[in-house]
Amino acid sequence: xxxxxxxxxxxxxxxxxxxxxxxxxxxxxxxxxxxxxxxxxxxxxxxxxxxxxxxxxxxxxxxxxxxxxxxxxxxxxxxxxxxxxxxxxxxxxxxxxxxxxxxxxxxxxxxxxxxxxxxxxxxxxxxxxxxxxxxxxxxxxxxxxxxxxxxxxxxxxxxxxxxxxxxxxxxxxxxxxxxxxxxxxxxxxxxxxxxxxxxxxxxxxxxxxxxxxxxxxxxxxxxxxx
Amino acid sequence: xxxxxxxxxxxxxxxxxxxxxxxxxxxxxxxxxxxxxxxxxxxxxxxxxxxxxxxxxxxxxxxxxxxxxxxxxxxxxxxxxxxxxxxxxxxxxxxxxxxxxxxxxxxxxxxxxxxxxxxxxxxxxxxxxxxxxxxxxxxxxxxxxxxxxxxxxxxxxxxxxxxxxxxxxxxxxxxxxxxxxxxxxxxxxxxxxxxxxxxxxxxxxxxxxxxxxxxxxxxxxxxxxx
Numbered sequence: 001x002x003x004x005x006x007x008x009x010x011x012x013x014x015x016x017x018x019x020x021x022x023x024x025x026x027x028x029x030x031x032x033x034x035x036x037x038x039x040x041x042x043x044x045x046x047x048x049x050x051x052x053x054x055x056x057x058x059x060x061x062x063x064x065x066x067x068x069x070x071x072x073x074x075x076x077x078x079x080x081x082x083x084x085x086x087x088x089x090x091x092x093x094x095x096x097x098x099x100x101x102x103x104x105x106x107x108x109x110x111x112x113x114x115x116x117x118x119x120x121x122x123x124x125x126x127x128x129x130x131x132x133x134x135x136x137x138x139x140x141x142x143x144x145x146x147x148x149x150x151x152x153x154x155x156x157x158x159x160x161x162x163x164x165x166x167x168x169x170x171x172x173x174x175x176x177x178x179x180x181x182x183x184x185x186x187x188x189x190x191x192x193x194x195x196x197x198x199x200x201x202x203x204x205x206x207x208x209x210x211x212x213x214x215x216x217x218x219x220x221x222x223x224x225x226x
Numbered sequence: 227x228x229x230x231x232x233x234x235x236x237x238x239x240x241x242x243x244x245x246x247x248x249x250x251x252x253x254x255x256x257x258x259x260x261x262x263x264x265x266x267x268x269x270x271x272x273x274x275x276x277x278x279x280x281x282x283x284x285x286x287x288x289x290x291x292x293x294x295x296x297x298x299x300x301x302x303x304x305x306x307x308x309x310x311x312x313x314x315x316x317x318x319x320x321x322x323x324x325x326x327x328x329x330x331x332x333x334x335x336x337x338x339x340x341x342x343x344x345x346x347x348x349x350x351x352x353x354x355x356x357x358x359x360x361x362x363x364x365x366x367x368x369x370x371x372x373x374x375x376x377x378x379x380x381x382x383x384x385x386x387x388x389x390x391x392x393x394x395x396x397x398x399x400x401x402x403x404x405x406x407x408x409x410x411x412x413x414x415x416x417x418x419x420x421x422x423x424x425x426x427x428x429x430x431x432x433x434x435x436x437x438x439x440x441x442x443x444x445x446x447x448x449x450x451x452x
Contacts, residue, residue, distance in 0.1 A: 012276070012277060012278065012291050012293060013290055013291040013292065015289075015290040016290065016291075016292070042275070042277065045275075048274040048275060048336035048337065048340060049268070049271075049274060049336065049337050050238070050330070050335060050336070050337070051238060051268065052238065063241070064239055064241040064242065065238050065239040065242075066239065066242070066416075067238060068375065104276070104339075104342075104343050105339075105342050105343065105346070105393070105397055105398045105401075106392070106393035106394075106396070106397025106398065107333065107339065107393045107397065108339075109276060109339075109343060110274035110275065110276070110336045110337070110339040110340030110342075110343050110344075111274065111275050111276070111336070111340075113330075113331075113333065113334075113335075113336040113339045114274060114336030114337075114340075116330075116331050116336075117330050117331065117335060117336050118336075120331070132384075149294065158358075158396070158447070159392070159396075159447035159450075159451070163389070163392050163393075163447070163450070163451065164392065164393045164397060166332070166385070166389050166390065166392075167331070167332035167333045167389075167390045167393060168332075170332070170384070170385075171331055171332025171333065171390060172331045172332065175331075190292075221384070221385035221389070224385075224389070225385070225389070225451050
């Protein structure tokens with residue numbers, strides 16, 4: 001209780017299974033006394049493209065646009081666009097980041113990838129030699145909660161699902177110094193019975209009840225590829 | 227010669243190192259007699275968000291928007307938005323797809339992920355039980371060519387760079403039945419000498435000269451995680 005949670009949510013339809021998972025998380029965490037903020041990316045029409053528009057005013061080097069350099073410089077002088085500053089404020093205040101989305105192509109949807117690309121800029125999320133355990137977003141937890149199109153059996157045939165978590169959990173969160181909780185995966189909600197779907201929703205609700213007692217995973221290559 | 231190549235390019239700045247890699251590919255492949263098409267995603271202001279706007283006319287189920295179902299149905303009745311139809315036409319005609327981009331967060335930039343999410347819809351790129359070696363984009367090759375911010379040494383510390391290729395090469399290309407050539411990785415062009423950068427450009431040009439003789443990789447978990 002008293003904890004702050006940011007849910008970054010990437011589904012177009014409130015009536016979807018992802019929408020239900022979001023609703024449950026907001027309800028359960030609020031009930032616990034947490035303060036919950038939702039970034040509903042499609043509803044916000046969040047911009048996923050990393051462009052010159054993310055920098056207010058003059059560029060550091062207008063001769064050759066370098067997104068990483070420009071956003072780093074803009075961050076330092078307080079010159080990032082308003083939508084990014086707002087998201088960074090939410091991240092800064094949060095104890096826990098939950099990413100709720102349907103898996104698209106072994107990965108997060110582009111709109112959520114755009115959130116990562118644009119919000120987690122150098123200076124804010126990491127810096128020169130400040131990465132991984134030295135990343136700038138220390139003392140925060142993250143949790144990737146997603147649905148799949150394919151069944152658990154289909155995924156298992158082609159290599160462990162943990163393989164696809166590496167770029168998201170390790171490459172992004174761990175890099176920024178954010179600790180990672182076990183992912184929450186709902187396999188193929190569109191292909192199972194209504195009863196099974198209800199069980200999945202209950203399981204998410206149950207997990208959230210004891211979430212704050214969970215230990216982060218050991219975000220090493222061994223966890224993913226053992 | 228006579229081959230058709232589609233280069234999907236995701237960098238904002240023509241004067242960038244990625245811009246130089248693109249230029250070299252266009253020049254070398256054209257010189258070989260290939261017909262080269264470039265989708266310059268930032269210049270096109272390509273839309274990365276998967277929304278209702280991708281479907282022209284009435285929805286299959288307006289009560290609850292499901293992007294996968296709606297784009298599948300729209301594909302079958304010829305009702306996808308114009309920008310997607312144009313990209314699909316380019317893919318259909320190509321013998322080789324080259325993806326040229328700077329690595330953002332162990333992954334492709336959101337604008338390129340959006341291209342994957344929106345262009346490779348069910349019915350066009352795969353279908354019910356038509357995936358992997360049965361995927362619908364048979365007899366095509368693909369090649370991921372990208373630059374990194376970090377040095378090769380930095381990447382090696384935290385696990386093989388092949389780990390992050392799994393979702394892109396296996397999860398997308400292999401899933402659609404597209405064969406995958408060895409990736410082309412230019413490490414940290416911003417951190418090396420001008421001479422080293424020139425060597426990297428020459429190496430790309432050289433590789434392209436014998437590209438059509440290359441054998442695709444064995445896109446199995448072993449290639450990535452051995």
